Amino acid sequence: MADFDLAIIGGGLNGVSVARDAAGRGLRVILLEQGDLGSAASSASPRLIHGDLGLLERRALLRVRTALAERDIWLRIAPHLVRPMRFAIPAHSDERPPWLLRLGLLLYDRLASRTQLPASVTVDVTHHPIGNALKRPFGTAFEYSDCVVDDSRLVVLNAVDAAERGAVIRTGARCVRADRLECWRLAVIDRGHRRVITARALANATGAWTTSVAETVLRMRPPDVRAAQMSQIVVRRLFDSDNVYVFQNADRRLIFASPYERDFTLIGTVGHKFKGDPAAVSMAAADVSYLCDAVNRYFREPIELFDVIRTVSGVNLAVRADPRAAGDGSVAFDAGRRKPPLLTIFGGDVTTSRRRAERAVSRLSPFYPMSPRWTATAPLPGGDFQWPRFDAEVDAARQRWRFLTEAQAQRLAAAYGTRLKAVLGEAKSRAELGPGFGPELTAAEVRYLMTTEWARFPDDILWRRSKLGLTMSAGDREALAAFMAAMGADRVSKPG
Incomplete structure (x- = not known):
């Protein structure tokens, strides 16, 4: 008998979504990730949950x-994220005419007819906060509703939910060989130790390593794909209003400028073909200039290359024969007589990841008895409240842990939702949470992330x-690294 019903190689958003779905349907699941969860393209998305106006x-x-x-489903099941x-x-006078924008947004509203979000409107920016950051003579803008998401935490909480439903999540575990016998036989280097795992399906x-894994680990013909690099930049906060700007660029691309972590702005996305090692992806200076120039057409306060605090890049794949379906991603299935099933899932955006995983796991239904589809209604960990009550969750956190500032309560509620007690416990003061690493991070939160969310290193x-x-600061980073190293050594030294 095989150790598991399904083994998954890769701990990005697609991998953890498949693990969550399959574990919730009753399959015995193991997920193997050679690094950290969501450490590649899954943490380099534009952070949008949307219908994509460009479509x-x-x-x-x-x-x-x-x-x-799917946007409405995410609002129901992950209202904290x-x-x-x-x-x-x-x-803009040089871009799409206003009547075309208005018509497109009316259609966008119609396609989302059952949503609770406000409909699109026309705004006079000369008398609206939206216009404060814009150059003159912009007089009209169009407002509509969509969502933003913390993409990295979405990955982690999918894995947490999968684990709570019985899945085994192993980070720092690299699959070096997979033999397709009566069942899959996987050779794994798990944090320096070699082990063998068997699974009825694989x-x-x-992600970006799909082709190389197919060739070297599975020793099979890889899918015919094209790789694209997607990049964003992070700069200081450029506007005070709590909205996302969508700028039409001269090449007809849409550029988004979003509030980011309170004091910053995320600007993106620029994309182009990619060749090379996806582990060494970096953003070219020309791409940084492109995004700076795009927003400088609109914002009153210009940004230059030296204003860029951080660049964020990742590599995504799409089927070469159908590049138009890049947002949906690809799910391929291979099985035959005496051949255990193989799923190959790659590409796609954050918005459709849940549905993509559901579709993938459903391909296994002829091989296993499993319960019905379920992920559209079950909240992610910490998400068991309705999204209009997020501010109430923040207020409740400040009432319970009175030492929290408004900003701290906002961050913690957005990260952990109703599970914040598991992080802060019954602490009556910040001192009870242990040493601090900067104004935000405490030892209590670090312990929780290491014991519950697979964090091993400071960057995680x-x-x-x-x-x-x-x-x-650099000093706080060093203190955090020392604390995590000591805690990791202590965990290794204790049996079990």
Whole structure:
């Protein structure tokens, strides 16, 4: 008998979503990730949960409608991670005419007819906060509703939910060989130790490494794909209004400028073909200049290359024969007589990841008895409240832990939702949470992230479980590294 029903290679958003779905349907699941969860493209998305206005121009109305339905599902099941925002498109005299923008947004509203989010409106920016950051003579903008998401935490909480439903999540575990016998036999280097795992089915969810894993680990013909690099930049906060700007660029691309971690702005996305090692992806100076120039057409306060605090890049794949379906991603299935099933899942955006995983796991239903589809209604950990009550969750956190500032309560509620007690416990003061690493991070939170969310190194916490790396000093980083190393050594020394 095989050790597991399904083994998954890759701990990005696709991999953890498949693990969550399959574990919730009753399968015995193991997920193997050679590094940290969401450490590649899954942490380098534009952080949007949306229907994608650009698809309207390509007349992909069904895809827009499907994505908008998924947007509403995410709001229900992850209200702490997914936040509704008002998006503003200033009308530019050199770009799409205002009547076309208005017509497109009316159609966008219609395709999302069952949503609780406000409909699109026309705004006079000369008398609206949206216009404060814009150059003159912008006079009109169009506002509509979509959502932003903490993409890194979405990955982690999918894994947490999968684990709570019985899945085994192993980070620092690299699959070096997979033999397709009566069942899959996997050779794994698990934190320096070699072990063998058997599984009745295998999923290759290695993202940008899908081709190389197919060739070297599975020793099979790889899928015919094209790779694209997607990049964003992080700069200081450029506007005070709590909305996302959507700028029409001269090449007809849409550029988004979003509030990011309170004091910053995320600007993106620029994309192009990619060749090389996805582990060494970096943003070219020309791409940085492109994004700076794009927003400088609109914002009153210009930004230059030296204003860029951080660049964020990742590599995504799409089937070469159908590049228009890049947002949906790809799910391929291979099985035959005496051949255990193989799923290959890659690409796609954050918005449709849940649905993509559901579709993938359903391909296994002829081989296993499993319960019905369920992920559209079950909240992610900490998400068992309705999204209009997020501010009430923040207020409740401040009432219970009175030492929290408003900003601290906002960050913690957005990260942990109703599970914040598991992090802060019954602490009556900040001192009871242990040593601090900067004004935000405490030893209690670090312990929780290491014991519950698979954090092993400082970057796992500073750039994926949070974005506190943007503001943490070098001294605090060193103290955090020493604390985590000591805690890791202590855990290893204790039996069990």
